[in-house]
Amino acid sequence: MASLEDMAVSAFINILSAFAFLLAFAALRVQPINSRVYYPKQYINGSRSSPRGFSTGVLRFVNFNIWSYVVSFFSWVPEAVQMSQAEIIHHAGLDSAIYLRIYILGLKIFAPLTISALLILIPVNVSSGTLLGLKKEIVFSDIDKLSISNVSPGSERFWVHLCMAYIFTIWTCFMLYKEYDNVAFMRLHFLASQHRRVEQFTVVVRNVPQISGHSIAESVDHFFQKNHPDHYLSHQAVYNANKFDKLVRYKERLQNWMDYYELKFERNPEKRPTTKIGFLGLWGERADSIDYYRQRINVLDKRIASERQKILKDSKAILPVAFVTFDSRWGAAVCAQTQQSKNPTLWLTDWAPEPRDVYWKNLAIPFVSLSIRKLIISITLFALIFFYMIPITFVQSLANLEGLEKVAPFLKPIIELKLIKSVLQGFLPGLALKIFLYILPTVLMIMSKLEGYFSLSMLERRASAKYYYFMLVNVFLGSIIAGTAFEQLYSFLHQSPTEIPRTIGVSIPMKATFFITYIMVDGWAGVAAEILRLKPLVIYHLKNMFIVKTDRDREKAMDPGSIGLPENLPNLQLYFLLGLVYAVITPILLPFVLVFFIFAFLVYRYQIINVYNQEYESGGAFWPHVHSRIIGSLLISQLLLLGLLSTKKAAHSTPLLIILPVLTIWFHKYCKSRFEPAFRKYPLEEAMEKDTMEKTCEPGLNLKAYLADAYLHPILQMSEDIEVGEIRVDKSKTRSSPQRTEPISTSPPNYVSHYSSSPHYHQYDYYDDDDSSSPPHYVYPHVI
């Protein structure tokens, strides 16, 4: 266990590295060459264009203005806080704004907790001084003098801790309630003030039954005309477009090559570029590149067009899923919230996610398969959490030097070098674990996809939940009780329910120093590294050097992605857990958590303004998860305190702690019924209000044209787009449609750009008077 001096050293190192990261950030971000890494959001918005326009020569790449470095170091904080919340919503969407509110919630919870804990609990703990007497026998860290361990067993002072536990719980619940209320209001307000959106009129219907003699389209039409006669408008079939997808991707690549050669020819007009037309361009006849690619693209275009026609006409390519559109929000709200069919496994209706939020591959999973997938994935997740060390240990046992020498004998001379040998011996065993932890979020996302959720936002939430459980067991519990998760599971199964919180509770104060170090490394230096964006910076420049051939490629390379909820949410929730668990036990940990929340809030606010580009808008649908995880942390902290106090012979005060979890669970249930419907359902009152407003403002609105093709598979839509040759180049700037086919990896910015660039978009106004306000880009005239 570390002494206070050790802690100070650790703090010094971490603050220093955080400072270094910030310095590097200040230096790097003023270089014009890096601006696409540090301000990608501004490029997407169009508020910043290619830096090469401004200056020439080396100035295009490097900044020599010393003053700007100084400004840069200090100015990011004002830059981060200058935007108001309303502006953030406008700029980056509600999801990002609500994500930032998690940090604010952390501040609101932990600032008063820190102050009261420092003022009350630490004096109580220090003045008790049992440990001072025991010092000779057991080496306690100095931090333990500030913790509950310093209070002698059976002391009446535990009443103070009991009261503080009550006050902390009440305060946390109060803040949680207020914040839930606030977020629910923000969401409702956002939905109410939104402009007309296709998903407001659309419901996704899954498990459409196959009726012999009727096509899917016919049965959908028939069913909804019969059961929603007053409001049913039309529907959009979902096509199985795998083959088509491949063709389009192939054409993408060819197109890119052609662009490259055109650019090359433009810059060097004397020499027309040529290409070998054989295998992979490595051998064969030479041909004029531009002509060659143009010709191949033309051939492919015809194939694509015929394939497209085939898909749209072939009834077998239609999946038993449909996007059903209604003539009013009321009609859609009714259809989404009711049961349609007598057989509850058919005609399942749900709110349609936004078009860019749809995960197309999972739409057509049948009901039984879905149920089996969930079973298998939950068993797998359980195994992954508790037994992940088994395959890693196995790999580690293989990945030793002898094994490597056997597999690759030619490496033997190098490996046998003493220096390299010792490095490898220290490095290899950890490598398997590092790789595992690095790919874990991806693995969890794949698991969520296999589970069958059909919107990206839902997938991210599920992956985030899985990651949280992993962290809870393997980081939190795993650090407190030494040993693998599997060993913990085994010991928990063989301990009594009252014994478990006691075992954990007792070792909690001893691990305080570890967690303080963890917070400084991960929460201070780690967050500073986040703003530096070292990895994207390196990758961007590498790509720029080796891969980027055209502007389209550069746009792809600079794509900042979204905040990364699946990883960031669980991380954040871990800080809440640490803060709440240690609030009563070792209050000295609280200031560290508080510093994390302040610093991370500023960094992420800055990043959201300048870097990240949210892929979809879920309207803060993740908040109920945040709320319930914090409640879960509260419960864990209460049980552990109970366990700890029961070993401290505080017989008078301990039983009173049992009431706390009961009240907390009740509070959670109350909040759930009070606020959660705002995130899961769409009230008819609201729908009717917006409908009426719309009818009076825009009486001649052609909704059918507005909604047509909105939910056509993006790849089919895109090809339409390409067919209209002359506007292709314009559009590719704002749309960069290709990414649509892989919705997770990159974010097509069309939606956001529509929001932010449209001059007609007034925030919190119900309607634009101007009827010409541009509709979202994916609305096209009816072609099919």
Add this chain to the structure above:
Amino acid sequence: MASLEDMAVSAFINILSAFAFLLAFAALRVQPINSRVYYPKQYINGSRSSPRGFSTGVLRFVNFNIWSYVVSFFSWVPEAVQMSQAEIIHHAGLDSAIYLRIYILGLKIFAPLTISALLILIPVNVSSGTLLGLKKEIVFSDIDKLSISNVSPGSERFWVHLCMAYIFTIWTCFMLYKEYDNVAFMRLHFLASQHRRVEQFTVVVRNVPQISGHSIAESVDHFFQKNHPDHYLSHQAVYNANKFDKLVRYKERLQNWMDYYELKFERNPEKRPTTKIGFLGLWGERADSIDYYRQRINVLDKRIASERQKILKDSKAILPVAFVTFDSRWGAAVCAQTQQSKNPTLWLTDWAPEPRDVYWKNLAIPFVSLSIRKLIISITLFALIFFYMIPITFVQSLANLEGLEKVAPFLKPIIELKLIKSVLQGFLPGLALKIFLYILPTVLMIMSKLEGYFSLSMLERRASAKYYYFMLVNVFLGSIIAGTAFEQLYSFLHQSPTEIPRTIGVSIPMKATFFITYIMVDGWAGVAAEILRLKPLVIYHLKNMFIVKTDRDREKAMDPGSIGLPENLPNLQLYFLLGLVYAVITPILLPFVLVFFIFAFLVYRYQIINVYNQEYESGGAFWPHVHSRIIGSLLISQLLLLGLLSTKKAAHSTPLLIILPVLTIWFHKYCKSRFEPAFRKYPLEEAMEKDTMEKTCEPGLNLKAYLADAYLHPILQMSEDIEVGEIRVDKSKTRSSPQRTEPISTSPPNYVSHYSSSPHYHQYDYYDDDDSSSPPHYVYPHVI
């Protein structure tokens, strides 16, 4: 532990007493004087009228036909099975028919289980013979030779038990699935084939907000006209009618007295009866009774009428609840299943229960109060289950002879008599427990009422759930592990999760003989006692002797009540639990369970045909509970088998058992999503079909008149009824409206009589062509 001989003696005694009960039943039910006890359902139906019409003299009371006694003893079984299921639904409603299907499910599950267990498991157990060698040390019962205890630890024979556990689980799940499917189909079919019912068009709206300047009625009208413009018809306010209620009850009593004196005068026309008009009729002037009561009723009538007007006009008497009616089933289905308001705690909509199923007192509980009530009741229930022995022990310690002598010194000489003293000393301590167990169902029902459910069917289901938990902990676990529930709780908290099933599992085979005896006493003799109806018989005759003055009183006295789901369901579920737990461990218990299911099925079928009168029709809404409790029993049986095998050193086979509970839970989840919506929601497809059908068949239907006043508080309705003086007597025969005010205790038979007596009612026909088919009795012309 009992030997096989002891068991045989016990079986003999129980079979004998069951036989004696059946004999007594055969003898008593042929007595005309008892016919109102044994055939109340036939009186309610009108298929049997007062027995006094048939014969004269003593024959009116006693049956001297010997042959009829012999027939009576044998004929009840054919009488019980003669009706088809469709006839039962027609005769007693779907709830009763589905209740009987629980017994059929028991038979379907346990008949094959019994045969396979007897043929395979018992030979395996007997031939193992470890216990024979140990016999000198521990006295095992002979039954243990047939059980799993007889297999030596570590034997490979446990594979047989493992396989049987799998086969039993799969079979049970298969049967559960088929039965759930069947019951869901019956329910949907029943709903589809039902005649027009008011509840199909009605939604109950709770938590109507108080808007200043508007009455509740205005805001309801405004809200629904705005948000359901196409389908909203009107609404029925709910009145706070406490004072009115009292007046009406008082009038009831006066009316009854007048009837009594009129009858007296009719029989003895010479002498007009007189009454003292002072306090309680004990002193004061004498007056002519009939005139006196008529005059008082007239006075009261005026007060009632004015009070009624006052309530209907006073906006303060309107509670923030309303029954909202729609012009179509589709509109009601939409409103019931969607969220109305932006604030999810306001305008809560739910399906309206049938008018006779409404528990009026709980309609107006606010949202927050409901949430707090649930918390308090669940804590209370927990305390009741685990600590109920504490107050009883306390009462027992008070209720000894010394205490009694102190309280009532005049009893001393009697108590001091030796005989009486010993009887009292043996009797008194048990008395408190007996009284507690006797009033327990009532207590649980009161708790459910306090919890705030607003339909009788829901209240019964909740009370039944509470009773089941009580039985599970205190009867099942309490018998297996000696000691009070509190002691169990304490020991469970201090044992590890793997230890608990082991502790219980080990003692399970030892308790087999106890449970076999329990089944014989409660399941064989107890069921025979059920058909004898000794308590209602005695109460009926006592009432007839002392209380009954008029025909109305007699009708009240003979009221058979409903089946008593709150007590019978948990009892039945206990048999499922016992059967499933012992199926692998001590299979010899299975035949006893099987006999119970056969016998109880016959008895309850007979009782449903002849005695019970279901108060409401919930369409089998309790089935999901039955299903999930049986799944729960399966899980318990699997965990206990796991615990038992883990002590038997069957290291190879035990781990494979862990898969079973996982699969069972998955099966439950699947069934829940597959079938439960059929019990909780109303598919729009169905609603639309019935609406369309109705529109084509009855184009001129005046729905508004049909629905008007259907959900007026019964007491307000009834008084209207009484005002229409001349038809009062006719109606009282079929309606017996007074009971309406206490919906739990008695059942107004109007609804059922409407079904069964109406010649226009064709089962499973969608519509009666005849428009004149009588509407339910509570539809009256618009008065308010």
